[in-house]
Amino acid sequence: GNILKNRDPNYLRSCTFDEETNLYCPIFPLSLIIEKAGETFDNLSLTGGILGVIISWNCDLDKAASECKPHYSFRRLDSKSQGSKASFGYNFRHAKYYVENGTEYRTLIKVFGIRIDIIVHGEAGKFNIVPTIINIAAALTSIGIGSFLCDWILLTFMNKNEVYSGKKFEEVIKERIMPAVNEHGASEQELRAIQPENCKHC
Numbered sequence: 001g002n003i004l005k006n007r008d009p010n011y012l013r014s015c016t017f018d019e020e021t022n023l024y025c026p027i028f029p030l031s032l033i034i035e036k037a038g039e040t041f042d043n044l045s046l047t048g049g050i051l052g053v054i055i056s057w058n059c060d061l062d063k064a065a066s067e068c069k070p071h072y073s074f075r076r077l078d079s080k081s082q083g084s085k086a087s088f089g090y091n092f093r094h095a096k097y098y099v100e101n102g103t104e105y106r107t108l109i110k111v112f113g114i115r116i117d118i119i120v121h122g123e124a125g126k127f128n129i130v131p132t133i134i135n136i137a138a139a140l141t142s143i144g145i146g147s148f149l150c151d152w153i154l155l156t157f158m159n160k161n162e163v164y165s166g167k168k169f170e171e172v173i174k175e176r177i178m179p180a181v182n183e184h185g186a187s188e189q190e191l192r193a194i195q196p197e198n199c200k201h202c
Contacts, residue, residue, distance in 0.1 A: 002026055002055060002070045023069060028053065033116065036074035047089030048112035050078040057122025068124070077117060090115050 003012070004024050015025035017032065034041055037051050052075050059068035079088045089112065096107045140149070 017072075019072065030114070033074055034114075037076050039076055044114055046112070048091050048114060049076055050090050050115045050117060051075070052077045052117045052119055055118070055120045055122075057120075057124065059122065059124040061124050061126035 002024060003026060007024070012025065012027065015022050015027060017023075017025045017028050031041070033051055033053060034044065039049065039051075043049075054073045054075065056071040056073070057068065058071070061068075078090060091110055091112045093108055093110050096109060098105055098107070
């Protein structure tokens with residue numbers, strides 16, 4: 001987490017967050033949050049506002065836990081312009097009820113303030129040989145290299161590669177077709193060539 005386990009409990013009572021010296025101190029002065037968000041207290045004090053403290057984690061679990069460090073960023077979440085369709089500033093209303101001279105009254109109070117939202121997100125990963133092999137095999141299969149690689153291994157390194165080759169490949173021999181001949185030894189094409197076109201007794 002963003003608090004080290006081996007820290008002295010008294011450390012959190014006196015520390016103040018600093019990106020360089022006190023990264024694991026989760027105590028933020030309001031002035032620091034406003035400054036990092038690019039705002040001024042004078043503007044926020046008039047209409048209020050919503051500020052976000054964003055904690056990002058990006059950890060490599062193959063490394064030591066001390067290498068997994070949080071990254072802090074600050075921004076304003078509400079709209080800065082009164083003409084925007086989004087909510088401008090931050091305020092809420094609450095009523096105060098009281099009775100005076102037998103009559104019940106209500107005072108509606110509109111309060112402006114600064115709300116701070118803590119947003120945490122991140123990702124972590126660790127190398128694992130099994131998913132790596134599965135992903136590589138799936139990638140090779142999708143592009144057709146898997147079948148080619150298996151055939152190459154069977155045809156090159158297996159003892160019975162000739163048997164596998166005979167089952168996989170089929171040799172086709174084209175036979176020469178001889179023309180039909182008559183009793184005089186002439187083919188139909190040759191007789192058709194020597195017969196005149198206007199022969200009536202042929």
